[in-house]
Amino acid sequence: MMSQMSEALPSHRKISDEQFAFLAKYLSSKYGLRVPPEKRILLESRLISRLNSLKFDSITEYLDYVFKSKEAHHEYQLFVEQITTHKTFFFREAYQFDYLTKLLPDYTQKVGVNHVVNIWSAGCSTGEEVYTLGMVLNEKRATMPHLDFRITGTDVSVPSLKKAAKGLYSIIESENIPDNLKTKYFNNQMTAHGPMINFSNREVVAKIRLGVLNLNKKHYNLPNTFDFIFCRNVIIYFDAKTRSEVLERMVERLRPGGYLFLGHSETALGTNLPLKSIQPTIYQKI
Numbered sequence: 001m002m003s004q005m006s007e008a009l010p011s012h013r014k015i016s017d018e019q020f021a022f023l024a025k026y027l028s029s030k031y032g033l034r035v036p037p038e039k040r041i042l043l044e045s046r047l048i049s050r051l052n053s054l055k056f057d058s059i060t061e062y063l064d065y066v067f068k069s070k071e072a073h074h075e076y077q078l079f080v081e082q083i084t085t086h087k088t089f090f091f092r093e094a095y096q097f098d099y100l101t102k103l104l105p106d107y108t109q110k111v112g113v114n115h116v117v118n119i120w121s122a123g124c125s126t127g128e129e130v131y132t133l134g135m136v137l138n139e140k141r142a143t144m145p146h147l148d149f150r151i152t153g154t155d156v157s158v159p160s161l162k163k164a165a166k167g168l169y170s171i172i173e174s175e176n177i178p179d180n181l182k183t184k185y186f187n188n189q190m191t192a193h194g195p196m197i198n199f200s201n202r203e204v205v206a207k208i209r210l211g212v213l214n215l216n217k218k219h220y221n222l223p224n225t226f227d228f229i230f231c232r233n234v235i236i237y238f239d240a241k242t243r244s245e246v247l248e249r250m251v252e253r254l255r256p257g258g259y260l261f262l263g264h265s266e267t268a269l270g271t272n273l274p275l276k277s278i279q280p281t282i283y284q285k286i
């Protein structure tokens, strides 16, 4: 279907070999993203959608605007948003949150009950992972009243982070949230886009920080080390070199004894990192 659409495009609205080569190289060196030839049609359709919104006539015109114009700062953010994948949902890979809540009593015994548990959601997209962690940790306080925590959510996409900061989700986006938690943590809100729910638990919101971070940067400007790092469905989009460099930098940021959670099709096996595999996708720093 996609390729039929592409065939029907006039040539100035198709991505040329040179443009594809330029973008693949640029996205790889700046963000570590792997853009194989199979992604060409997808990339083209995402660019077309932006150039249609801006009423540009050709991909050349659009790319010139994004890369050469001084006023294109906002469009550059939308360009990054378009070329990255943001699929996420509440309680994704729920077994990992169950695992986290089960290990917390022993973990806090070891690090000291006054220790503030620090969690990093790296590549948090539109915030569902961050708020899931907020609810899960806050619920755990029923049996661990001393438990205190902070959650840092980072992503390279500014529009996604803006949505995360709003904490506003459609009924479909929120369908995985158990009803009791929906009632407890969210308010209903009628918006121009229809009925939505808004994360409204102030105590939890106060424990969350969101910020822009390109994981392909050599230095992560983060204030602390973490007890738990969730980096799920992010490194799968990176080339092999970036994947291993990012894992290395993340593990540097993990406390010994802390845990790393990856996505279901990602692995840290085969690296020389000081990690013990607990079960597929869950690792503990030695």
Ligand SMILES: C[S@@+](CC[C@H](N)C(=O)[O-])C[C@H]1O[C@@H](n2cnc3c(N)ncnc32)[C@H](O)[C@@H]1O
Binding pocket: 030, 031, 032, 033, 084, 085, 086, 087, 088, 089, 092, 122, 123, 124, 125, 126, 129, 154, 155, 156, 157, 160, 213, 214, 215, 216, 231, 232, 233, 234, 237, 263
């Ligand atoms: C598919 S989402 C995963 C969201 C969430 N972690 C989950 O598993 O549901 C991937 C996210 O990684 C982000 N991302 C891609 N490249 C990145 C980079 N170089 N640095 C930081 N985040 C990046 C994207 O912007 C996107 O929001």
